[in-house]
Amino acid sequence: MTRKPAFVGWFLLPAILTALGLTIAMLTVLQYSVRAYIPGSLDVGGFTLDNFQDLLKGLYARAFLNTVWLSFKTALFGLLLSYPLAYTLVRTRTAWLKSCILIIAITPLFLGEVVRTYSWIIVLGNSGFLNSLLLAIGLIDKPLQLMFTDTGVVLALVHVTMPIMVLMLATGLSHIDIAYEKAATSLGASPFRAFLTITLPLSLPGIVASVTTAFAWTFSAFATPQLIGGGRVSTVATLVYQLGFSSLNFPFAAALSIAGLAMTVVLLAALKRMTRPLQNVGIH
């Protein structure tokens, strides 16, 4: 290796300072999580592990499981809806269809969680679009309760995570050479069979990447479960906010965040490990 020129140190300085700031902030969370909560005060007491013990209480354990379950459902339904779009986007030869899918599927990515969640509130509400439509055509006689339910939250979360899933799946699909499919069909496989035995397995890395991202996004989503769940759907994110800003119990909010972070890391590592044999499929 050649000797490093002097500017290297200066070029690294801003990045090091940023990393330092982030590390200290995360250590502060860790430090708060092992301090005692003094009700009615922002100051914290001595060192204790009580916060982590309290995490095992029903309410918080349920919120944890509920968050994982919501993330799982979101990732699954998101994948089922995103894959056909991504596939058509990459494989279609019709230019207008391609632009159409790109604009429609990708625009929501740049709209932010609040705008998208708000639009689902008007769709799902008791006098909202969906209920008005179903009542008008006589499919139901009283409004369906969709707001403040898990179903409503999952619907909106699927919609929120779809653009990024479509993007990641499409990136993965675009790297698969169409020649493989053509070879299969020329040897007599139906297009459907060629898809099932060639394209689908080759696109597994993209599937894993998109599911992982959907999982992480759902886990940290706040506006959607808070506004559509309306306090009746508890997730780790909404609990941390309530603990911090309603009860001012920052030590416990910190403990909950740490536990959530630990769980994210474990789940993502497990997902990566489980799918490792699959990830080499597309490499040749």
Added chain:
Amino acid sequence: MTRSTRDRWLGYAGRLLVALILLFVLLPTVVVVISSFSSTSVLFFPPKGWSLRWFERAVSYDDFRSGFYSGLIVTAWASTLAVVIGTTLAIVIHRYTFRFKAVLEGILLSPLFIPHFTIGLGLLMLVAQLNLGRGYALVIFCHVVLVLPFVLRSLYVSLQNLGQRVEMAAASLGASPLRVVWTITVPLMLPGLFGGWLFAAILSFNEFTASLFITTQRTQTLPVAMYNYVREFADPTLAALSVIYIVITATLLTLANRFLGLGRILNVDAPR
């Protein structure tokens, strides 16, 4: 049924499926657009009358105006700083090895999986403990941390596509390493720099969860102001603001698609 008819039916079914999914994606947007022109403050479908009053209210509401300006300040600073920090780091990481390189890179990429509320909470508790105020500096630092991984990614890609030959030519003609960086590397990276900046700016302007934890009435960004509005009022003002948002975003994306080829930028075009 012969195979070719079956395949044709599968093709029709596939097209129908794609159309239905696109309908699902479009549905909330269409509903928001309809609601924004409603004349009543309580929403009905179909609306009982039409008006533009919610658009007037959306652009004149004080919290939205101040949120918009705070957002612009934060976004301009955060995305510019992130590009500067990202570029210097990417150049050094791409060319040299040094101790703790993996650690530094790992920390800076970690916001990709650390939930935003955790980062917001950490920064909030940090300034509380140090008795510092919650000003713009805090919000800007937070946004730099959150958008930096995305900036770094797009810069790595443009550095990889750069090729070292021009740089080596300049160095062999006697240019100092720093001069090579300034006169060759950075100018060649400009498209990547601009792309990274734009991406960072969009993400920062829309960031909500971490901002909710660390902003105050004075520094609250537009998404936070919008969130507070939904919690207090149920009228269609936010629908009108959403429509403005959607129109601007869709216009920018359509232009980007027409002139730059969105498929190429987003890397989803199949090799042909």
